[in-house]
Amino acid sequence: MTAKAPDIRPVTASVGVAQAMKSVFLRDVRVAFRQRQDLLNPLLFCVMVVTLFPLGVSPEVSFLREAGAGILWVAALLSVLLSLDHLFRHDFDDGTLEQLVLQPQPLFLLVLAKTVAHWILTGLPLVVLTPVLGVMVQLPGNSIAVLCLTLLIGTPVLSLIGSIGAALTLGLRSAGVLLSLLIIPLYIPVLIFGTGTVAAASEGAPVGAYLALMGAFLVLAVTLAPFASAAALKISLSNS
Amino acid sequence: MWQFFHKLGSPKWFYGISTRLMPWLLVIGTALLMAGIVWGLAFAPKDYLQGDSYRIIFIHVPTAFLAQSAYIMMAVAAVVTLVWRMKLADVFVKAVAPVGLVITFLSLFTGAVWGKPTWGTWWIWDARLTSMLILLFLYGGVIALDRAINDEKSAARAVAVLVLVGVVNIPIIKYSVEWWNTLHQPATFKLTEKPSMPAEMWVPLLLAVLGMYLIFGWLACIRMQTEILAREQKTRWVKDLVMAGRH
């Protein structure tokens, strides 16, 4: 046992945080594009939920115009919720999550990279789809524009808060339903301000302050949610 | 300080002290609550606007207070669970969550009962009712998560994370619901509150609130004791305790 040990690498020899985040992000995007159907499903779901309202409640222009923003917001929220189950589950099943947790970089930043990927793959397409759906529910152009803005600020918050729930319910039976139970109450403020902003805009009120407030939600979620998700991931992995 | 902290974390020590404390909590709590309620229901003056129907506040207000403070207490215990890994703290969270759920439900129920004569409807989307409803959801989530995780330690820590995320959200939820309420319902149904209550009203209310807290303490103790016995069933002191109980 006289052989010289391989040197202990100093921490500085490991890859920088930004590069590690980029690699995590790119892998998620690449995996998603190999399974394109999974990208389409939340969008289809969103369109279908929106379709239910004219059919189930009333196709009257006056009703749709009043409820349209709320319907679109709820549909987007449910679509994001539906897609959250996949955020960590595949990684958990195939073991890449273990490897992610064991990377030398701070876990919350790697989780943030994954969450950003999730938003770009689900939230952003929903925002892009919104004008079409907005026309279908008879929203005036001005409202549609504001609605898109609120969704643009709001859907990342949904992904961020949702990542906490996804991490907490990882590996549990009936995780999907449980995830909704945990997360929906936390989504309420975003929903209220999202639809409230559109309502204010349709009455001709200035919306700058509302959007700023939603921006504050986003900042708060970006700073706090990755920590909670990272902690929850470690707990869930420790249990498996 | 650390010594004390350590002792506080010992289930055995807690079991001993709580056994001595519990009769006091129950007796004083019941006495205060009864005094408050009887005084409030039978002797306090009528409200000049709402007549007798306002008297439900002697139950409604204590439950509403407690529903919120129980969640705050859980959040404090959650921090202790995550930072110091104190066993007793997660026993507390686990024991108190269902109590909090029931109390929140009671406060919503009494609110609805009060709403019928005052507002003419069982339920309105009033800011306070709505935020209490969301609090009920939060309690429900905590209990559901706790039940879903088999491993005790993981459950404790996962629940602690959820409780903390919830407590950060409570003020945001409250604020947004109030904002939403003023946006949608410009003061149609406003609680007719007089600027100040006469002493004959607030003294019994205070008694009822204090009584409710003490009874909550008793409930928490009894549920924590049960949980402790279940968890520590293999330890020497629990076996001794059970054997002593047989004589």
Added chain:
Amino acid sequence: MSEPLLQAINLECERDERTLFRNLSFSILPGTVTRVEGPNGSGKTTLLRILAGLNDAWTGELLWCGEPRRLRRESFLRNMLYLGHRPGIKPLLTPLENLRALTAGRYPMDDEVLLRALSGTGLDGFEHVPSRNLSAGQQRRVALARLLIADEPLWLLDEVFTAIDVQGVEAIEALLQQRAEEGGAVVVTTHHDLDLPAMQRISLGEGDWDDS
């Protein structure tokens, strides 16, 4: 005698109200292979996950290079390689992409090096096939390719021989032996009858511990 890389002092772990092990102490020295053995359910995988830092339901002390591991988390993670029984291979990505993703957070390598490692584990011609089209054994080989380029002094390998054919097993045994001679430390759990010269054994089992 060189200083131990990892030192376990009085480890105790309880799972589902059952004590898996207690008062377990051992040292992992550079240049050694350590085998964790014991019957099914004796806690081999759990012990390895504890050593890797994935499971924290334990008490006792773990020292990394003489200091508490939790104080040196980053240094520990940078210098430890863990392969679990879930190999960490994404079925939708090719072996090359998988290997690239797994090493990118530690030491980015040229594709040439990665391809050589893949060919070293007998995956010639499969580099660009989606991993879900590979057999279980081939998927594990993708993960094992990491060992051919790894520079971490400490390897923790869980059930490393699972689904590997006879020639593969021999190659891995040789690799572990060579690694120890180079001065690396390897800890393995396996049902396979691994017997290398000067191998340390940690036996887990019904009640009595023996870390001779």
